[in-house]
Amino acid sequence: MSLKVWKYVLIILILLGIIFLVHNFTIGKNWKTNVVSPPYDNRNWNRSSNLSKSLPTLHHYRTFCPHLGKPSSPEEELEERSLLNSITWPQLPSGLASLNLVQTSDPAHSLFTIETSKIKPSWYVGDQLEVRVQLRDFKGRPKRYGGDLLLAKLHSPKYRAGVAGQVLDHKNGLYSVLFPLLWEGSAKVNIMMVHSSEAIAVLRRLRDYRPDRVYFSSFFRRGNHSERMICNMCLPPDKGPLCNYTDLHTGEPWFCHKPTLLSCETRINHLTGGYTQGIITKKEALLFQSGKNVKVTIHASKTDTINVLPPKKENVSQIQDPVKLATSGYYYQGLWRPLGGFSMHQFNNASAITQCLTNKLVYMYGDSTMRQWFEYLVSVLPNLKKVNLENPKKSGPFMAVDSTHNILVQYRFHGTPVRIQPVLISELRYIANELDGVTGGHNTVVTIGIWAHFATFPVEVYINRLRHIRKAVVRLLDRAPKTLVVVRTANPQALKQKISLYKSDWLTLQQDIVLRTMFKDLNVILVDAWQMVLAHHEPHNLHPSRVIVKTMVDMMLSYICQDGTRNNV
Ligand SMILES: *[C@@H]1O[C@H](CO)[C@@H](O)[C@H](O)[C@H]1NC(C)=O
Ligand SMILES: *[C@@H]1O[C@H](CO)[C@@H](O)[C@H](O)[C@H]1NC(C)=O
Ligand SMILES: *[C@@H]1O[C@H](CO)[C@@H](O)[C@H](O)[C@H]1NC(C)=O
Ligand SMILES: *[C@@H]1O[C@H](CO)[C@@H](O)[C@H](O)[C@H]1NC(C)=O
Ligand SMILES: *[C@@H]1O[C@H](CO)[C@@H](O)[C@H](O)[C@H]1NC(C)=O
């Protein structure tokens, strides 16, 4: 083997060692395997600990755009390595280069089994349910390695109840799924294979090496002459001169190919360019078949239903259950009930919402999933009038005012990268820069939801963006500590064949873990869109249905108006 190959082997070995060490470190003795759901409880992660100093640098392995998302200080570099380490995903065993579809994970041949114990034959509220999943290939042979993405929920249609499960990868084709049992009555397990491990290997390659698989464009115009050019966060330097639109404030990179006749200053807008075709082989395309191996339900070997009995007299609340800690909440009677002591209120009519928002400034920043919050408020509050009606329906920016109650709600899309209809350059702004313009205070609410447009870039790009936003949030909270900052997490979505290559749940899950970790130690509220969508009976959707949007907005409102305290300050 050449020196180069040995270098990679060594890096992989070091990585495996560190993965093992970190597992042991963060998960404790009951959790020897990889947690693949967004971990809630990673309090042991320590930015300044010496463990992270020993982590290898991961961003040398990319050939394209090596400068993308590069940290600018040793401290940031440490954090980045630790974040990348926290999202390490099992690799395929080596020597599987020429894999045929029949050897890959097939949800139709795979089965799950509810674990029962002879000592404890019944389930009680407060217990933990364990389900074992055996993945098999298309010939029905058990898989011998892990790395598949499974999503799981336990639900009871009768009580309109549901909770997300925590999936553990045993890396041998077996998975455990753990659910906290939070309500009594009959409950049904639902397990879905989102992608096979083989498909994830393809997604990993695309994520790290093909940030050009979605491209963008801009129109340049002077007088009667206009040109449309390709733009991206990074462009090949050998394909002609570039215009450099790197943001002077944040350093966020952005480039366009220079128009042939016009200057770089004549750029007027930004819009979607297109999707690069031919990024996977025909054989790889077989790994992304709707209804066959993308988001397909796995069946139960015996039953998928259990009956949960009322809690026993023992003091179960004392037990530090890691599954419960990883669960942010659950639905019961159709309502979201957060775990961890926060009591959520329902805002079922306009007067309740208006009362809560009276004298408030609400600034919303982010992608279309954040825009849903704005649209929801405008739709339920008859007195909240949208003022700039002529702005593009998708990108805005929007402002809505209720002058009687002194309410202002604003929405603005985040800066590039954005896959969208034309948006004027003057309206394309980075969230960090916008936050620096917010005065803040006890009457100010800032909501941030940014994830969906970053799935086509290496994770470092997202880390870098969140780092800039986080710094701006810290500055905001320093100058106006009473500002309420709410961060919406990512959510699972419907995945059709082609879409998976550009915005798969696997790509999103990685981002989601990063987002949670990066905002964990700040005085901000996390709205767990991931679990709210996963636990709900509505199908996964990039834009969750209205009832889920209401849940998220109600959560925000509950924090704004906790016992009315914020309104009286
Ligand atoms: C892993 O954890 C166990 C028990 O928590 C401990 O005995 C063992 O030394 C740990 N191993 C490593 C490599 O840290
Ligand atoms: C992080 O590590 C430092 C020493 O490296 C220690 O002083 C500090 O208490 C640790 N913080 C947490 C939260 O464990
Ligand atoms: C971390 O490592 C440095 C040397 O790299 C050492 O001086 C320091 O004492 C270590 N800190 C801890 C908490 O182990
Ligand atoms: C621009 O177009 C208009 C009408 O199409 C024409 O009258 C005008 O002369 C053109 N100007 C230039 C600079 O070509
Ligand atoms: C683009 O501009 C930024 C800021 O002025 C600069 O730091 C960077 O080196 C430039 N990049 C290229 C490729 O010219």
Ligand SMILES: *[C@@H]1O[C@H](CO)[C@@H](O)[C@H](O)[C@H]1NC(C)=O
């Ligand atoms: C049960 O837990 C609660 C709250 O932690 C505590 O106040 C109470 O004393 C406990 N009861 C028993 C019987 O241990």
Ligand SMILES: *[C@@H]1O[C@H](CO)[C@@H](O)[C@H](O)[C@H]1NC(C)=O
């Ligand atoms: C609105 O909701 C609040 C709180 O749920 C309730 O007290 C009030 O009666 C409702 N008002 C109307 C008009 O339904």
